[in-house]
Amino acid sequence: MSTPVLSAHEVSKRFGSIQAVDKLSLELAPGEILGLLGANGAGKTTFIRMVCGLIRPDSGTVQVSGRPGYMCQGFSLIEELTPEENIRFYGALYGLSRKETERRAADISARLHLDYYRGRQVKYLPTGWRQALSFCVAILPDPAVLILDEPTSGLDSLSRRRLWEMIRERAAQGTGVIVSTHYLDEAYYCTRLSLVSAGRLIASGAPREVAASEEELLTYFKHA
Amino acid sequence: MLRAVIVKEFRHLFRDRVSFLLLFLMPAFLVLMLGYALSFQVHHHDILVYNPVHSMEAERFFARLDANPLLQVLGHLERMDEIEPAFSQGKTRAVVMYGDDGLEVFIDGTNTFTARSVKSQIGAAAAQFAAEENPLAVPAPELRIRYLYNPSLKKGYTSIPGLMMLIFILVNTIVLGTSINREKTQGSWRLLSITRLGMGRIVFGKTVPFIAISILHIAMLYGVCRIFDIEVVGSMALFFFLQMLYIACCMSLGILISAWFDRPLDVLILSWVVLFVPNVFLSGFVFPLSAMEAPVRAVAQMLPGAAFVDAFRNIAFKGSGFMGNLPQIAILAGESVLALLLSIPGFKRTVPR
Numbered sequence: 422m423s424t425p426v427l428s429a430h431e432v433s434k435r436f437g438s439i440q441a442v443d444k445l446s447l448e449l450a451p452g453e454i455l456g457l458l459g460a461n462g463a464g465k466t467t468f469i470r471m472v473c474g475l476i477r478p479d480s481g482t483v484q485v486s487g488r489p490g491y492m493c494q495g496f497s498l499i500e501e502l503t504p505e506e507n508i509r510f511y512g513a514l515y516g517l518s519r520k521e522t523e524r525r526a527a528d529i530s531a532r533l534h535l536d537y538y539r540g541r542q543v544k545y546l547p548t549g550w551r552q553a554l555s556f557c558v559a560i561l562p563d564p565a566v567l568i569l570d571e572p573t574s575g576l577d578s579l580s581r582r583r584l585w586e587m588i589r590e591r592a593a594q595g596t597g598v599i600v601s602t603h604y605l606d607e608a609y610y611c612t613r614l615s616l617v618s619a620g621r622l623i624a625s626g627a628p629r630e631v632a633a634s635e636e637e638l639l640t641y642f643k644h645a
Numbered sequence: 646m647l648r649a650v651i652v653k654e655f656r657h658l659f660r661d662r663v664s665f666l667l668l669f670l671m672p673a674f675l676v677l678m679l680g681y682a683l684s685f686q687v688h689h690h691d692i693l694v695y696n697p698v699h700s701m702e703a704e705r706f707f708a709r710l711d712a713n714p715l716l717q718v719l720g721h722l723e724r725m726d727e728i729e730p731a732f733s734q735g736k737t738r739a740v741v742m743y744g745d746d747g748l749e750v751f752i753d754g755t756n757t758f759t760a761r762s763v764k765s766q767i768g769a770a771a772a773q774f775a776a777e778e779n780p781l782a783v784p785a786p787e788l789r790i791r792y793l794y795n796p797s798l799k800k801g802y803t804s805i806p807g808l809m810m811l812i813f814i815l816v817n818t819i820v821l822g823t824s825i826n827r828e829k830t831q832g833s834w835r836l837l838s839i840t841r842l843g844m845g846r847i848v849f850g851k852t853v854p855f856i857a858i859s860i861l862h863i864a865m866l867y868g869v870c871r872i873f874d875i876e877v878v879g880s881m882a883l884f885f886f887l888q889m890l891y892i893a894c895c896m897s898l899g900i901l902i903s904a905w906f907d908r909p910l911d912v913l914i915l916s917w918v919v920l921f922v923p924n925v926f927l928s929g930f931v932f933p934l935s936a937m938e939a940p941v942r943a944v945a946q947m948l949p950g951a952a953f954v955d956a957f958r959n960i961a962f963k964g965s966g967f968m969g970n971l972p973q974i975a976i977l978a979g980e981s982v983l984a985l986l987l988s989i990p991g992f993k994r995t996v997p998r
Binding site: 470473474475488489491493494495496497498499500511514515516558 | 831832833835836837838839840841842
């Protein structure tokens with residue numbers, strides 16, 4: 422494995438009586454898509470927030486190459502701004518020059534066919550477009566690590582497929598991607614899977630090595 | 646089936662902190678305030694007296710004033726030029742001068758309610774004194790009233806400080822607090838948090854438009870004062886400083902509430918209940934502070950609204966300086982700093998959302 426862009430070692434986090442994450446360790450290589458799979462409440466989001474630096478772990482260490490790109494659970498852009506305004510706003514926060522931001526905004530607009538929605542506040546965009554736009558904003562700073570927390574939740578199958586195409590395209594450019602999901606079929610889009618249950622890593626490996634089918638994958642969680 | 650709905654509703658109400666606050670604490674507060682603590686009946690007015698000719702008659706009159714349960718003679722002035730500073734430093738509501746040419750009463754006109762109240766008490770005391778001293782019904786000494794700072798007792802002098810106090814709470818506590826909280830509940834807060842900005846700059850960035858809007862409100866205030874012929878006699882720089890300090894205090898309290906509560910509706914309700922309503926009742930805007938029971942008055946004087954209204958009248962209408970308003974400025978500055986410090990752990994909470 423090449424030098425990891427993300428390394429988490431025995432990371433733990435407790436909220437009151439709940440052990441949300443329990444000594445979870447994993448590494449992410451450049452260009453890898455690591456699927457973090459688990460049921461709701463398994464600890465995926467807590468782990469991701471620790472990786473992003475939003476929550477401090479009780480114990481363990483997390484090392485990330487640069488600042489990660491992050492797409493959080495639910496919609497994360499400013500709903501009252503238009504797509505272009507969101508891109509310019511986050512471009513400025515990520516330290517991009519005005520020229521570069523405008524170039525990226527034009528690229529994203531062309532990629533997502535946003536012309537139809539030009540000038541509209543993003544809260545009026547369909548969910549699929551909003552999530553695609555969130556993804557484009559997450560990769561604005563060209564991060565070495567991209568963290569996507571249930572990015573396809575609530576999307577129709579077409580929008581899911583389109584978002585996954587964008588994720589794989591990004592990984593092909595060398596970005597390490599962590600995707601949390603509870604959709605079993607999405608596990609097979611990943612290059613590696615880590616199954617999480619009750620805050621613990623219960624299995625890890627290439628998708629077909631971990632489970633040959635979605636049914637087999639399901640048995641992990643049934644017996645966890 | 647109905648039983649299940651009723652049981653659920655009880656559980657719902659008792660487990661929701663804000664509903665609990667509105668159902669029990671707010672009525673208790675209102676009953677306590679309106680039933681016990683608040684009244685339009687002023688308990689006593691602090692007054693000073695001046696006896697330029699050192700007459701025994703004047704001293705007897707001052708003793709009569711002091712015997713009135715609604716008036717308290719705080720002390721004697723020695724010179725005429727001590728009268729103005731006594732008012733501008735907020736030491737008294739009225740000065741009674743008993744000289745050769747009769748009674749002259751100087752009354753602080755910036756609060757029209759208390760001005761009328763103190764006038765009526767002194768007038769009644771003078772009439773009674775004249776009747777006692779002069780049983781043959783020789784006419785009582787002439788009573789001349791001079792309302793300082795607001796000679797014609799325009800109500801704007803009383804209402805404008807209170808209205809500005811409430812407008813600043815509305816904009817800088819309630820709207821700012823809900824705006825921060827709305828962002829917190831959306832994913833955008835988390836996305837902003839992982840940029841290089843840092844929490845402090847995110848919050849500061851959010852306050853800047855509110856500062857600009859508040860400055861617009863200050864400009865409107867000056868316009869209103871001109872329209873209603875209300876004269877601002879004090880230092881404009883100090884007056885502006887006071888307003889900016891109060892705005893900062895309101896913002897800090899809005900930030901504090903938004904840091905510790907997770908739903909915009911909670912922030913909205915809590916801001917009204919904890920800040921807006923108490924400041925309406927206890928700031929001296931509607932009910933005079935001197936009409937409050939002593940323990941309530943002590944609490945009321947610590948409210949940012951009361952400190953602001955008091956300093957506003959002192960600086961704008963009486964021309965009082967920085968040192969004359971140091972306690973009020975200290976309250977506003979102290980509460981701002983305290984609220985910001987307490988909000989830090991609120992933002993840093995590690996509760997997953």
